[in-house]
Amino acid sequence: MKQTHCHICGKKLSFLFTSLKKFEGHKICTKCHSNLVRVELEKNFAKREESWKQLNQKNKDELEKKKQEFLARKNAPKKITENRGTCQSCGNIWHYGKEEKWENASNAMHNVSKSMMCCTGCWPAIFLSDKKITDFSKCPKCGSKAVKTEQVTHEV
Numbered sequence: 697m698k699q700t701h702c703h704i705c706g707k708k709l710s711f712l713f714t715s716l717k718k719f720e721g722h723k724i725c726t727k728c729h730s731n732l733v734r735v736e737l738e739k740n741f742a743k744r745e746e747s748w749k750q751l752n753q754k755n756k757d758e759l760e761k762k763k764q765e766f767l768a769r770k771n772a773p774k775k776i777t778e779n780r781g782t783c784q785s786c787g788n789i790w791h792y793g794k795e796e797k798w799e800n801a802s803n804a805m806h807n808v809s810k811s812m813m814c815c816t817g818c819w820p821a822i823f824l825s826d827k828k829i830t831d832f833s834k835c836p837k838c839g840s841k842a843v844k845t846e847q848v849t850h851e852v
Contacts, residue, residue: 702728773851783835784842791848792832803827 702708702725778793806827813821830836833843 776850776852778848778850779832779845780848781832781835782844782846783838783840784844785840786835786838788835788837790836792830796830797832800830800832803829 705725705728707725778791781790781792807829810821810824810826832845834841835843
């Protein structure tokens with residue numbers, strides 16, 4: 697049986713504009729088709745808008761949580777770890793930290809590289825000065841090797 701009228705509004709169907717437009721298995725006119733498409737788009741937009749709102753709220757909650765964590769870390773007392781050396785001979789006490797250790801290692805590498813350049817015949821390396829290396833296992837006051845070192849943590 698050939699369908700000659702729109703299934704939704706009852707208007708007579710023209711051959712050119714309704715051959716591919718169907719709704720629930722029945723042919724419909726172009727006006728009804730555009731209304732159905734508009735209604736579907738509005739439904740999809742409403743669903744997307746709701747999911748965007750939920751996602752936005754979730755992001756706001758996560759951002760607020762991270763902000764609270766950051767403020768807690770910022771306001772928390774900071775811990776500084778350093779080494780304390782105590783001479784057993786003279787009783788001298790001194791402190792040194794990571795920065796001094798790294799600087800000491802850097803100076804040692806500089807001296808080694810200078811020595812290697814001199815060994816390979818690079819005569820201008822003779823004019824480079826040696827950098828001072830601090831031996832943390834010696835007392836800086838009396839030079840004794842009877843030193844006790846311990847790690848100390850301060851809250852600032």
